[in-house]
Amino acid sequence: MTIYVGIDDTGNSESVGTGKFARIIAGEISKKYPVYGVTRHQFYVHPDINFSLHNFGAVIHVDTEEEYVDNIFESVKEVMQDNFNNGSNPGLAVAHESCISPAVVAYGKDAKETVIISKRAWNLALNSNIQLESIGGNGSGVIGAVAGLGLAYAGNDGRFLQIGRIRKLKGPQPVEKLIGAGIDGIFTPDGRPITKGIIFNEGDKPVKPCPVNGEVILFVYEENGIFKAVTRD
Structure with missing residues (x-):
């Protein structure tokens, strides 16, 4: 409850x-x-x-x-x-x-x-x-x-401004570490699941996942082979 x-x-x-x-x-x-x-x-x-x-x-x-x-x-x-x-x-x-x-x-x-x-x-x-x-x-x-x-x-x-241990992870982070810190899944905007690799975020800030159907989801986009976190309102 x-x-x-x-x-x-x-x-x-x-x-x-x-x-x-x-x-x-x-x-x-x-x-x-x-x-x-x-x-x-x-x-x-x-x-x-x-x-x-x-x-x-x-x-x-x-x-x-x-x-x-x-x-x-x-x-x-x-x-x-x-x-x-x-x-x-x-x-x-x-x-x-x-x-x-x-x-x-x-x-x-x-x-x-x-x-x-x-x-x-x-x-x-x-x-x-x-x-x-x-x-x-x-x-x-x-x-x-x-x-x-x-x-x-x-x-x-x-x-999410705060969820799990996400705020303790700043800078580039491996997918596995983000998942273990409270994110349930990582996807590109077109629905491709990302299960390995490094996720980069702007500056030295923690990533900001979104609530989606009861799960904590981080959206990323690929640029020159690098996955970057998407900030959504």
């Missing part, structure tokens, strides 16, 4: 950003509950949408029972309040998987291609038993916080 913790719009130009902040929160949660991973979900970019930097949200996947939703919500809320950044509009949404209905999934998909007002997020949270909180600013972060829950639950969206 999984509890999803969605956060959005937590940073400003001088802060660590939502992605890194989500990993910090995941570290705090993991002191009491098992954390499966952290995913990043890109939302619609439009002039009518007020966002701090890149308009993406992050979701922490916690493998625990529904009875701990309130405890996790309160502990994450406290961390976010203690680390509020001026100019940001943080939102926090927490729900057990049983509360993520088709309406929540559809809302998440809408957030990738349309402008959504915060009232819709509040109404959806109320009707779906989702714990929702505006931590500060104008409160617009609740839109992405709820959307992230639907996208993370449905799968096949975004990429």
